[in-house]
Amino acid sequence: MATRSMQDWLDAYGVSHQNPTNKAIHWICVPTIYFCVVGFLYSIPLPDAPPFVRPHMLATLAVALVGIFYIRLSLPIAIGMILWSLFCLAVCRYxxxxxxxxxxxxxxxxxxxAxxxxxxxxxxxxxxPSFLDDLQFLMIGPAWLLSFVYKRLGIAY
Structure with a gap:
């Protein structure tokens, strides 16, 4: 099976995201859901772990795995998503x-x-929703939004 490019994923995701109201809702809800997933993982107690890895170890591990997912599709998107993830971790900590x-x-x-x-x-x-066809679309939603930011800033992805 051929691997999809980032643009292939974004185009496929965009098919079910044409309505301006739905797009506007996604700008609020997709980042919120992403933040919440990081927050849920951040909240899982690890009582047997050394103090320096509690409570953020699972969230940090998830961010690393997310980074790998995006790196294999697009380094610029991966950088943006890792920065967003680090921001989410900082807000969780606060x-x-x-x-x-x-x-x-x-x-x-x-x-x-959300x-x-x-x-x-x-x-x-x-x-x-796209993810009902393929769960990987749950990871593409945030990248789809980031692609619009990159287009506006003239950043190739």
Missing amino acids: LDAHAGLPLWAICTILFVA WIGQFYGHKVEGKK
């Missing part, structure tokens, strides 16, 4: 230390709200 609610609770509220938004957007679009 919220974990200073928020009035546990990080997992904040992420649960945001995650549910998925409601996503499914509403696809109802407006009239097309099912």
Whole structure:
């Protein structure tokens, strides 16, 4: 089976993301969902791990694996996604230390709200979410948004 290029993935993702309302919803909900997944992983306790790897070890490992996924498709997209992931880790660290609610609770509220938004957007679009055909599209959504930023900035990917 031939490997898809980043552009092939982005084009396939874009097929079910043409409606302006759905696109606008994705600009809010996709980064929120990504952040929440990082936050959930950050929140998993690792009581037997050395203190320097708690609590962020699983989230950091996931970010590294995400980086590998993107590197094999596009180095510029990988760099942008790794930077976004590091920002998410920093926000998780801040919220974990200073928020009035546990990080997992904040992420649960945001995650549910963002998925409601996503499914509403696809109802407006009239097309099912891409990830129902291939789970890898869950990783392509954030890259799809980043591709628009790169186009605007004139960065090739």
